Amino acid sequence: MAHRCPVTGIGADQNEKTTADTEKTGSVRSGTGKEPRKDSFQRIPEYMEAHYNEEITLQDVASYAYLNRTYVSELFPKKLGMSFTRYRNLLRIRHACIMMEESGMSLTDISRAVGYDALSSFSRAFRQIMGVPPQQYRKTQLEEKAAGKMKGRKEKKKN
Numbered sequence: 001m002a003h004r005c006p007v008t009g010i011g012a013d014q015n016e017k018t019t020a021d022t023e024k025t026g027s028v029r030s031g032t033g034k035e036p037r038k039d040s041f042q043r044i045p046e047y048m049e050a051h052y053n054e055e056i057t058l059q060d061v062a063s064y065a066y067l068n069r070t071y072v073s074e075l076f077p078k079k080l081g082m083s084f085t086r087y088r089n090l091l092r093i094r095h096a097c098i099m100m101e102e103s104g105m106s107l108t109d110i111s112r113a114v115g116y117d118a119l120s121s122f123s124r125a126f127r128q129i130m131g132v133p134p135q136q137y138r139k140t141q142l143e144e145k146a147a148g149k150m151k152g153r154k155e156k157k158k159n
Helices: 012-025 040-051 058-064 069-080 085-100 107-111 117-131 134-158
Strands: none
Touching: 012 040, 040 069, 040 085, 058 069, 058 117, 069 085, 085 107, 085 117, 085 134, 107 117, 107 134
């Protein structure tokens, strides 16, 4: 059974929900109170997407959105259906899947590139999210890619 990376659509649905929540309650005003801006929490997934590979903490994202850390921690399950740590790991693993499929980088290099200090931490998070270790995922993807190429060659020969 193929293990496709299930986290390719992170952000889109949640941003729509956050926008809908903002429309219900009215727009949040900026620090000057003059111009409307996005819901403060909606800025967090955008920030995390841009900084997933850094040592990003709950405090970092809370400060970025001008919100209290505890409040942001409570908002993650309400707005995104998961904790901050789970969301961060999903982002990182999504990018790792892409790197495994599209590059020849070692797993150690990929784990560092997506923000993990240790390969063991990356492997644990990957297995928890994907259900298989990263080595097995990569092997399966390479086999599927090779099978797809073979199928394409056979179809060309028929024509």
